Amino acid sequence: MPVLTGKRDERDRRLNGQNILIKNAHFYDAPYGERKDVAIRDGKIAHVGKAPADFAADTVIDASHKTIMPGFVNCHTHAYMTLFRGYADDLPFHTWLFDRILPIEDSLTGEEAYWGTILAYAEMIRSGTTSMVDMHMFPKTVVRAAKDTGMRTVLTRGITGSDRRDPGAQRRIGEMLAEKEYAEEIGADATFMFGPHAIYTCGEDLLKYIAELSGETGLPVHLHLAETKKEFDDCLAEHGKTTVSYLADTGLLERPILLAHCVYLTDEDIALLARPNVSVATNPASNAKLANGFAPVAKMLKAGVRVCLGTDGASSNNSLNMISEMRLLSLLQKGETKDALALTAPETMKIAVRNGYEAAGLAQRCGRIEEGYEADLILIDEDAPHLLPQFDFRAAFTYAANGSEVTDSIIHGKLIMRDRMLLTIDEERMRSEIAKIIKRF
Ligand code: NI
Numbered sequence: 001m002p003v004l005t006g007k008r009d010e011r012d013r014r015l016n017g018q019n020i021l022i023k024n025a026h027f028y029d030a031p032y033g034e035r036k037d038v039a040i041r042d043g044k045i046a047h048v049g050k051a052p053a054d055f056a057a058d059t060v061i062d063a064s065h066k067t068i069m070p071g072f073v074n075c076h077t078h079a080y081m082t083l084f085r086g087y088a089d090d091l092p093f094h095t096w097l098f099d100r101i102l103p104i105e106d107s108l109t110g111e112e113a114y115w116g117t118i119l120a121y122a123e124m125i126r127s128g129t130t131s132m133v134d135m136h137m138f139p140k141t142v143v144r145a146a147k148d149t150g151m152r153t154v155l156t157r158g159i160t161g162s163d164r165r166d167p168g169a170q171r172r173i174g175e176m177l178a179e180k181e182y183a184e185e186i187g188a189d190a191t192f193m194f195g196p197h198a199i200y201t202c203g204e205d206l207l208k209y210i211a212e213l214s215g216e217t218g219l220p221v222h223l224h225l226a227e228t229k230k231e232f233d234d235c236l237a238e239h240g241k242t243t244v245s246y247l248a249d250t251g252l253l254e255r256p257i258l259l260a261h262c263v264y265l266t267d268e269d270i271a272l273l274a275r276p277n278v279s280v281a282t283n284p285a286s287n288a289k290l291a292n293g294f295a296p297v298a299k300m301l302k303a304g305v306r307v308c309l310g311t312d313g314a315s316s317n318n319s320l321n322m323i324s325e326m327r328l329l330s331l332l333q334k335g336e337t338k339d340a341l342a343l344t345a346p347e348t349m350k351i352a353v354r355n356g357y358e359a360a361g362l363a364q365r366c367g368r369i370e371e372g373y374e375a376d377l378i379l380i381d382e383d384a385p386h387l388l389p390q391f392d393f394r395a396a397f398t399y400a401a402n403g404s405e406v407t408d409s410i411i412h413g414k415l416i417m418r419d420r421m422l423l424t425i426d427e428e429r430m431r432s433e434i435a436k437i438i439k440r441f
Contacts, residue, residue, distance in 0.1 A: 018414060020375075021057035026382065027369060028069035028349075028393055038068060040375040043413030048371055059415060061408060067380040067393055070367045071130025071409060072322035073356025075281035076222075076260040076310025079120035079134045079142065080113040083437060084315035093228050093290045101315055104441065105137070112440075113138035115433040117145040120320055122425050125151070127321040127403030130376040130411045133222060133258060133281070133310065133360050135195050139175040140182050147188035149424045150416050152376060154360045155179065156195030156222040163205035173213070189412055191361060193258065198224040199243055200231055204250060211251035220256035220361055223247075228292050232264035244269035253278060258359050260310060263287050263295045270296070274304040279359030282351075284329045285319065286312035297351075298333050298342040308359040309352045323403045326352045330398055345398035366412075379408040 020040040026032060039047040039055050047055065081101075088100035108116075113136070124132065131152040136142045139157055146153040157176035161169025176192065183190040194210050196202040202210075214221050226232055226243040235243045244265065247253055253272065262273070262280045273280060282295045300307050309329060311320045319325075326348050333343040343351075357367030366374040380387075380397070384405040387396045409417040416424055 018058045019056055020059045020061065020410065020413070020415065021051055021055060022061045022063050022068060022377075022379070023051075025063035025066055025068040025379070026393070028067050028380075028397070029346075032390055032393070035064070038369060038375075038377070040410065040413045043374055045369065045371055045373050045375050048369060061379070063379055065382050066407065067382055067397075068369060068377055069380065070353055070357070070369065071376045071378045071411070072128050072326075072352055073308065073360050073362065073367070074124060074129045074132040074310055074320065074322050075258065075279070075308040075356050075359050076283055076312055077120070077132050077134055077320060078136060078313035078315075079124075079132065079145075079320075080108070080116035080136055080138060081313030081315045082119040082123070082320070083108070083112065083116035083434070083441075084313070085318045087441070088315060089318070091290075093292060094230065096290060096316065108138075110138050110141040112437045114141045114145050115430065115437060117142050118149065118425060118430050119434055120314065121145065121149050121151050122422060122427060122430060123314075123320045124322075125149075125409050125417050125422060125425075126406065126420070127323055128378045128380075128406040128409070129320070129322050130378065130409060130416075131356070131360060131362060131366075133193070135197075135222060135260075139179040143179055143183045143188050143190050144186070146190050147183075147186050150189070150411050150414050152189040152362070152366075152411050154191050154193060154222075154362070155183070156193040159194065159196045159206070159210070160201040161206050162203040164209035166203075166206060169202075169206050173210075193220045193222040193361075196221065196223050198227070198231070199235060199246060204246075207247070207250040207252060211255055214252075214255040220258065221252055222258045223252070223260070225259045225262055226264040226269070227261035227287070228290075229264055242266055242269050244272050248272055256361065258308075260312070261287065261292075261295065262300070263293050265296060265300075270300055270303045270305060273300065276306070279306045279308055279355070281308050281310040281359065282329065283310050283312040283317075283325075284332050285325055286316040288328075288332070289318075290316055294332055294336045297329065298337050298339070301343075301347070306355055306359060307351050308355040321403045322352055323397075323401045323406075326398055327401070345392070345395040348398050349394050375410050375413040377410045378406050381405045381407050 022038040037051040039051040133154040330348040357363040366376040
């Protein structure tokens, strides 16, 4: 389904690959005053510094009032759930999930999920996100949305079930593997993880099976863990172990794994998570809104756990804005620990950017403004009043930015947003499709 705008010249350039020259940009981690060019060819960063005189650019962007940085990686979300934004607010976790969200989710069609995903992409691109880890329930639909918009996605089809013979679990695993083939077929910028939903929706044998499958295929795993006090208490009562040690006994902590939430952790749990193959995606807004508490992020970092950042879905946040999430993360950690150094601006930004690329398995390909890396970059308007005056970009940005200052977005070397205009999403069509879906609710 095409969602491209009618701007044919823009569209042809986008589809055929562009040479883009970004001139005179301030780099986000450099002192003010230092400015460089970035030249992009065939999806990759070809030159950093002064671009060669013979570099033929299709598009030249004057960045003399802009800061350049890698785009944000939203390490835990459910993109299609924008459709439930505002549908179940001010409810405790179990009422929210089991009484409100799951029943309406069951009635959702693939086509509706497609438009919900497009809406999520529009919001995320506008607020500087260029990659996301998306746990979803609509195989082939979400990957089509990624292909149509040029968004970079790490897809994890949600899996639930009792054990490895459970027909529902088998079907979902099959769908995920078929989606992976489909993504290659249509040329989407998508990679994949196994997505067992949680330890309270997947039996022990199924979790062990997924650990085995991950070993056989080399695919990483994405799972919600230790999100609520009830989950922590139930696991202790049922298995005599904390959620983390229970998970360790399934073999999953030996695999490359990305754990969402991790709010309820003992010191022993934190020590178990401090290993290079494990990442924790913290979701401060969702945890606060569903009254689940605050993840011990500062403590995890101190222990050597790789922490990255996610928004979770729009039904529990309700925003998919990584920039406001970053601010909230830093402020909550300082407030919770009563330590102003608990999470500094540079540390917070590292969580939202560098650690995100590593956790999502993308760090070898993108996430650095260096020659040879795929170009996933955003430009920030330095003249935005709330970012003035400029002492240190990372502090100004972490504590005052809100997403509106992101002017341009490039994913895999393709311009996706130019001067805040989305180039791959027809927003008018999107709004009318969303309105139709909401009428049915
Ligand atoms: Ni989630």
